[in-house]
Amino acid sequence: MTDLARPRHLLPAGASLTPPDQQPDQDPSLAVRNNGGVEPSAAPAPAGRREALLVLGFGGPEGHDDVMPFLENVTRGRGIPRERLEAVAEHYHHFGGVSPINDQNKALVAALEAELAAAGTAMPVYWGNRNWAPYVEDAWRQMAEDGVEHAYVLATSAYASFSGCRQYHEDVARARIALELDPAAPAGPTAEKLPHYFDAPGFVQANAEALATAIAALPADLRDTARLVATAHSIPDAMAAVAGPQGGAYEAELMRAAQLAVDAAAPGRPFDLVWQSRSGPPSVPWLEPDVNDHLRALAEAGEKAVVVFPVGFISDHLEVIWDLDNEAEETAGELGLAFVRAGTAGTHPAFVTTLRELLEERRAGGEPRLGTNCPASCCFVQRPARP
Structure with missing residues (x-):
């Protein structure tokens, strides 16, 4: 069982069950901070820098006992009625309490590893989630311990929006902050998110x-x-x-x-x-x-x-x-x-190749595009003042 007592979601988390009037205020500075304090560079990656690819997903339960804690994790601080969570929980229980998203992300990681190896790109691939193990904070710490100096972040969403793009920027910022606040932790990598790929x-x-x-x-x-x-x-x-x-x-x-x-x-x-x-x-x-x-x-x-x-x-x-x-x-x-x-892209070979090409574009110093280089106000939703 994952340790839910650890502080998670210091920044907003979860969107699919979150009413917009209950979203926390968002700190626009995080859109810059997650790139190491500077805008993404158009210069090629420095030679010899140890780099990695992080597949960053939403997360999902791995069994019946995980379902309600997972949903509570997703909606923590949002005031979602218990009966709503129980209704959604039944969808997971219908499939044995196991979200298929986890195996799908594992398959995507494996496909990317094979694709990068075939292309002669020596780069490890990590996997982290927003709402369930393996958490992005843990993946970030592992990269730091492995000596990774810079991480390219592939979000499992192809589109713009708070929950589909900006929140993944903030997930990275939260993971970096958590590492920085631990005096015993090694220095973590800088980071940049890969751009939207809806038209790739x-x-x-x-x-x-x-x-x-x-x-x-x-x-x-x-x-x-x-x-x-x-x-x-x-x-x-x-x-x-x-x-x-x-x-x-x-x-x-x-x-x-x-x-x-x-x-x-x-x-x-x-x-x-x-x-x-x-x-x-x-x-x-x-x-x-x-x-x-x-x-x-x-x-x-x-x-x-x-x-x-x-x-x-x-x-x-x-x-x-x-x-x-x-x-x-x-x-x-x-x-x-x-x-x-119709089916979804999954691990279709052409899709996996496109993801590698997005990575290579950024490593070669391609012009930053939306999803990588976002203004601080992008997808910003101000929470209404409460009485």
Whole structure:
């Protein structure tokens, strides 16, 4: 059992169950601090510097006994009702209390290790999480003990938003601060997060091939007319409005990623972008429509088949296999809609190659892009004052 008594989440943690009016205030200085106190450099990496790649994920429980402590960890300080946590816990218990995200991240780490070795890049790959073991603080300490001087951080999210990008910057900042506050700890590495990769060729290829496979799984007479529906995790409207330097980047990046996948898999076909997995109170506006509501609207409009492609996720974790393979597929069945769900990028070879190329771009001194070089105000959501 993980030691939950250790202080975690000194900065905001967890988003999928967190109402926007309960997000802690965020320190804009952390967007700079996590890069060693300076903006990312466009100069090539110094020769001889010991570097590493850190795969930084959300985390998930490993058994029934972990589920409620994990959810409490995710939502600590947020005032989420116990009954809401118990309802979400049932989703995990349905799968033995084990989140598939852990094995998926282990597989991604292994694929990246093999990809880097094949490319002749001698670099260790570490794995850390925001909300469950292995925690990012522990991974950061291990890198320090191993003598790593600089870490490139690969977040398991391809898009802009507080929870999908900025919070990963803050996870790194929290890990660095925790190490700095320990006088017995070795000096930790400097760090930079790799940029958004929603439009990277390998990510697009992986999603396009999955979409084409899903279309082909339909009966022949429905393949050309099935409605294509892209999905992503809903977030509060207020969070979406400030995503990216000019705001609105979350939706814009998702629309671009979905369009690129459709252009490659089914040129000229229309598609819809809808949302799933919202968790805030009904009084707080989140991005809509929900995928289940959209399926009902499609059925009312006379559609006979739907292909759902979860372009907003990089692997088939719980919110994909529960919210789509269970709830959305059940809704489609009740409506008489033929339903197929496309796979996610996972460890598709082209996707893994794209991640290596992002790493090499930064090591070679490529121009910092959004996700790596973020202004302090990027994705900043101010918590309303409380009485």
